Amino acid sequence: MTNSAVSELVSRSNRLGGDPRNTNYAGGNTSAKGIETDPVTGQDVELVWVKGSGGDLGTLTASGLAVLRLDRIRALVDVYPGVDREDEMVAAFDYCLHGKGGAAPSIDTAMHGLVGAAHVDHLHPDSGIALATAANGPQLTEKIFGHRVVWLPWRRPGFQLGLDIAAIKESNPQAVGCILGGHGITAWGATSEECERNSLWIIDTAAAYIEANSKPEPFGSVLPGYSALPETERHAKAAAIAAKIRGLASTDRPMVGHYTDSEAVLDFLARAEHPRLADLGTSCPDHFLRTKVKPLVLDLPATATVEEMAARLRELHELYRAEYRAYYGRHATPDSPAMRGADPLIVLVPGVGMFSYGRDKQTARVAGEFYVNAINVMRGAEGLSTYTPIDESEKFRIEYWALEEAKLQRMPQPKPLATRIALVTGAASGIGKAIATRLAAEGACVVVADLDLAKAQGAAQEIGTTDVAIGVRADVSDEAAVQAAVDAAVLAFGGLDLIVNNAGLSLSRSLLDTSVADWDLQHNVMAKGSFLVSRAAAQVLIDQGLGGDLVYVSSKNSVFAGPNNVAYGAVKADQAHQVRLLAAELGEYGVKVNGINPDGVVQGSGIFSSGWGANRAAVYGVEEKDLGAFYANRTLLKREVLPEHCANAVFALVGPDLTHTTGLHVPVDAGVAAAFLR
Incomplete structure (x- = not known):
């Protein structure tokens, strides 16, 4: 059964991850449970194969799976010390591993191991997160899905979240999944095909409802002077200002940039509500870990000159850095990791587009893609209700999570010309x-x-x-x-x-x-x-x-x-x-x-x-x-x-x-x- 379970899981993961409507790059995880013979005892042992930490569903291979014994994962329930110490459980997963090799278990391993279904998907679709961040998300979930999808209030990823979802599955036998407040969706099934079908049904049903019921202009009316410049003029202005912005974004450490002028970005920046929504920041942890809690937004029309834009960006950059330091100061504890830098990773210029930054081109590009996801989420939530992301304090807990810091420390040392x-x-x-x-x-x-x-x-x-x-x-x-x-x-x-x-x-x-x-x-x-x-x-x-x-x-x-x-x-x-x-x-x-x-x-x-x-x-x-x-x-x-x-x-x-x-x-x-x- 092993080869079949793994093959089906990889194929399902690639199909789901290959469509940006379902989840973002390197976001979400999937799993399958099955039986394999223990080479030591010769007895059958129940295992779970789950996408490992840092992998991408769209390009996942068998080597990117963590393989764990289910009896040992379930045994962790009896020694779970509670929410205040749940980070300790990630290290405990290493003692549940089966066999040689395999990827490192992710923070979501408990979700997959504890939910009583043979196959589980956890995804970050824009349509699902739109419901998850709507002010009346619980009511919308019930209205759209009835009892087949259950609302789960925001909880940081971890062992307790796995227990919560397992409890929902146990007490709601009619349910095929849940909406995770502020976060995404989780779906399950008895077979890989059923699990994938349930995931896609939740995603497509949410998207269809938003399309049919959204207000005409979720982001408000067009601001005079903020509409997209003609393409040639837009690109010329972007090229003229890009180096100035990169210099600001590289104040703490050098960054590589990426430029995006998609219709979604330009329309968002042309609308009256974009300053309010941008200031609220993103909600899904996968989003703000790559985009920071909020972007820097230029508050000038597209008709401003490059010199005017550059001067105002310098002022806004100083304000952004001061606000970010204040954000860190409000929430940091004595054992928090040191501040990683106060520069923005997303810079929005009305009429011109978005500049995103990272340690390399891929990271910068993906950060931009994630902010487009966030724009889509805001559009869906505002179209039905009011966009209400998770609290700032929760964002900080994840951004400066000890586990996230440990993941960063495990990254290979950069090459000599990295960022150049x-x-x-x-x-x-x-x-x-x-x-x-x-x-x-x-x-x-x-x-x-x-x-x-x-x-x-x-x-x-x-x-x-x-x-x-x-x-x-x-x-x-x-x-x-x-x-x-x-x-x-x-x-x-x-x-x-x-x-x-x-x-x-x-x-x-x-x-x-x-x-x-x-x-x-x-x-x-x-x-x-x-x-x-x-x-x-x-x-x-x-x-x-x-x-x-x-x-x-x-x-x-x-x-x-x-x-x-x-x-x-x-x-x-x-x-x-x-x-x-x-x-x-x-x-x-x-x-x-x-x-x-x-x-x-x-x-x-x-x-x-x-x-x-x-x-x-x-x-x-x-x-x-x-x-x-x-x-x-x-x-x-x-x-x-x-x-x-x-x-x-x-x-x-x-x-x-x-x-x-x-x-x-x-x-x-x-x-x-x-x-x-x-």
């Missing part, structure tokens, strides 16, 4: 691709910029999901195109921290054979292009106030005079001096500017494969296939330089060790004495 956002030009191949790949491996979010959009997107897909890397088109010689690429980076991840000027090309020609077009092409891409990228990116770095790094991929040719490359050598010298000039200018903003000087990098190089390699091979009198070996043989170390060696140097410059180094050029040439820096 990188833009690498010319990154679809060769040195640029190697740099982008290395930066992402070290924890950065990466924007792969290249003249060829398809190749940029392909390289980004090789690096990781869109939470790690995206591809954008960038003609670095075009001012508008550069600004568009920087804007795309800012809207994708919230800002910028690390920019690598790598885009380049080369034409190997003598002085007399170099045309004005040849000269202009190389200077437009590398000298002008680096200038344009650095200028646009520097504005973001200054707006954020978080420092940052500019890195130029120059060349040994910036200091070494080789034959037949007057345009290329001259433009590389230009780039090299840009490093020095910008290091002097941007230092006051905490921005480091450095460069690397590679020797010829043949393998994987777009430049070498497009004709430069053949030309240089002809200059040196070798076969093109032997050019890499030729370059290696002329170095002191007799080693060929590969793209990965350049990536290593860039990481060294922007990583955690060289924090006091700026204006430096690092040779990556295996030792070319003529290119030694002087």
Whole structure:
């Protein structure tokens, strides 16, 4: 029976978790009970398989299940010390585990183990939470579902909640589930199919009732000047203000951002009731653990200028931090965990959209998704009644729960470049691709910029999901195109921290054979292009106030005079001096500017494969296939330089060790004495 029970549970979980109408990312849990042979005694033992702590229903696999003995879970009832000490019961679950491996049991394990049904679902659907947060939720529950669904007043997740739901199931044999006040729903069934059917019936019935009975404008009338801006104007304003907001949200610790301008968000912010509702905060624990108890809301119309918005946001940010510290002070006890930071995780800008923040892109994106869930909940509750979330004191108990703190402490240490956002030009191949790949491996979010959009997107897909890397088109010689690429980076991840000027090309020609077009092409891409990228990116770095790094991929040719490359050598010298000039200018903003000087990098190089390699091979009198070996043989170390060696140097410059180094050029040439820096 084991394989069947587990397979059905995983399939049910994936179906339920794959539909956002049923539950949010990583929210809720499911379980199944069954019989397995104890390998020690040879006797049958009753087990429960339940989604483990921190997992996601939509992507759950068997390895994400905790497996526990039901006789031992039930025995805990006799030693349960009461609500005041129920946190101790989570550790007791470890003594109920069966077999090797499996996920860590979650706080909701008692709910699944103690409820007298073979299959149990606990979910956070927007429609169910709307009823759970309505002022007359008990009356609505009875009206909508009759005796088939029972109202359970708010109780913090834990062992007592499991006992309460078990008691409801026992005393209400006609019931198929319950509405958990302020929280969500729980449903059960004798089979996996019946349990899933009951869960979906509760969710769909609640949604249909809300749709049919909601008042026309739950959030009130449209405020003059607060309607959504046209898309192009909206995105331009979002890009212009995103870095300023990220700087505020990163006051206590650096954050990655996510921008959302969905219809649900824009409509909410356009309505008269949004300030009141936003101030009430979210209710479901899964929501406010990721969004904080409430967002920061800009109280200006969409028609305000970026400068006006930025100034007001700075004022509101100070007020938000003061209010959050007061909230912590009102509820903290001597044994409460230290305050984790007073900055908002959700910032709402009328007419523009929502900016959400987290320790990485996925966390920031999910925080935004959760606040959209909260908006949907508010709409449903206000449409039928009055939105009434759980008390502030209860929110604090969960936000600063010792168990939640322990979960945070178990998280792996962040990678060296975690929270940093990188833009690498010319990154679809060769040195640029190697740099982008290395930066992402070290924890950065990466924007792969290249003249060829398809190749940029392909390289980004090789690096990781869109939470790690995206591809954008960038003609670095075009001012508008550069600004568009920087804007795309800012809207994708919230800002910028690390920019690598790598885009380049080369034409190997003598002085007399170099045309004005040849000269202009190389200077437009590398000298002008680096200038344009650095200028646009520097504005973001200054707006954020978080420092940052500019890195130029120059060349040994910036200091070494080789034959037949007057345009290329001259433009590389230009780039090299840009490093020095910008290091002097941007230092006051905490921005480091450095460069690397590679020797010829043949393998994987777009430049070498497009004709430069053949030309240089002809200059040196070798076969093109032997050019890499030729370059290696002329170095002191007799080693060929590969793209990965350049990536290593860039990481060294922007990583955690060289924090006091700026204006430096690092040779990556295996030792070319003529290119030694002087």
